[in-house]
Amino acid sequence: DPQLNANYTFDNYIEGDCNRLARSAGYAVAAKPGGTSFNPLMIYGGVGLGKTHLAQAIGNEIKRNMPDKLVIYVSCEKFCQQFVDSLKNNTINDFVNFYQAMDVIIMDDVHNFAGKEKTQDIFFHIFNHLHQMGKQVILTSDKPPKDLAGLEERLLSRFKWGLSADLQIPDLETRIAILKKKMYADGIELPAEVIEYVAHNIDNNVRELEGAMVSLLAQSTLNKKDIDLALAKQMLKNFIKNTSKEISMEYIQKLVCEYFEVPVDMVKSQTRKREIVQARQISMYLSKSHTKSSLKTIGAFFGGRDHSTVIYACQTVEDLIETDKKFKIYVNDIQKKLKMS
Ligand code: ADP
Ligand code: MG
Secondary structure (H helix, E strand, O other): OOOOOOOOOOOOOOOOOOOHHHHHHHHHHHHOOOOOOOOOEEEEOOOOOOHHHHHHHHHHHHHHHOOOOOEEEEEHHHHHHHHHHHHHHOOHHHHHHHHHOOOEEEEEOHHHHOOOHHHHHHHHHHHHHHHHOOOEEEEEEOOOHHHOOOOOHHHHHHHOOOEEEEOOOOOHHHHHHHHHHHHHHOOOOOOHHHHHHHHHHOOOOHHHHHHHHHHHHHHOOOOHHHOOHHHHHHHOOOOOOOOOOOOOHHHHHHHHHHHHOOOHHHHHOOOOOHHHHHHHHHHHHHHHHHOOOOHHHHHHHOOOOOHHHHHHHHHHHHHHHHHOHHHHHHHHHHHHHHHHO
């Protein structure tokens, strides 16, 4: 199947909270195409989050286990084009027969059906035929079925039959794992802090994440192990828009709360719960050392407190850094993350 790209496999599709449901549903479908209730399986999510990779991985896995199965991968755009061509060439029967003979159809980016009523009609019939025959349909889309504007209701209702599973932006840990896997595959080694820097700063899209890494490697004539953090920052200046961004209290608050796994708005509340107080005091301390804000502004930001509270917080943090090893590590960790940005 020339349409399947052998590079997209389950093996190199990193699992994380961001994709757990979609990935495991995809795996189930690959083991038993047409034989699960996940028919169609609809994978949806934003640009560059791994829809095509996962959809292709399902197709490749099916071919690996069941080489006789007819699996077709087609982008919605290409399908639409083929349909128009078949109209022009009077080969519409061939077109329909080709798709109806498949055991598995993977159609990528079905949001592109919007506005194309005739192609939707044809696909509606192909879908029904395949579904009735117990064949597997796999779809990807940039939105969940309920938000797909411009698609006919009857087609949408079919899309809702099986399972819709979304892909989210991977968390930091998963982004690091993706980069590591990618480098490992290419036989490249980079210092951990460089990988972390890239993963930290590119947090919207896996394609860009990989792009940054590729750009870094392309620019470098050095032994990759010699790329240090400073050099990486320099090389990625254009890639990472916020390199010279001023650190804000908002950002400090976000980092600290993420680190201690406390809800962001709690820091500004009146609560005296130990872990919240700790997060609040560290946030104040870091705001004093990493922003130009006055004590008064810092106090006001963290829940309308006065400047003496900020002084007290900073003193407390400094004391604890001296006396409590664990606490020192916490603050250092967060500071490191701040410097990454
Ligand atoms: P989409 O189709 O959603 O726009 P792609 O499937 O093209 O996204 O993914 C973009 C890039 O990110 C691809 O190179 C893909 O291999 C990679 N990618 C996305 N998610 C993962 C993941 N979980 N593990 C490994 N690579 C991933
Ligand atoms: Mg895609």
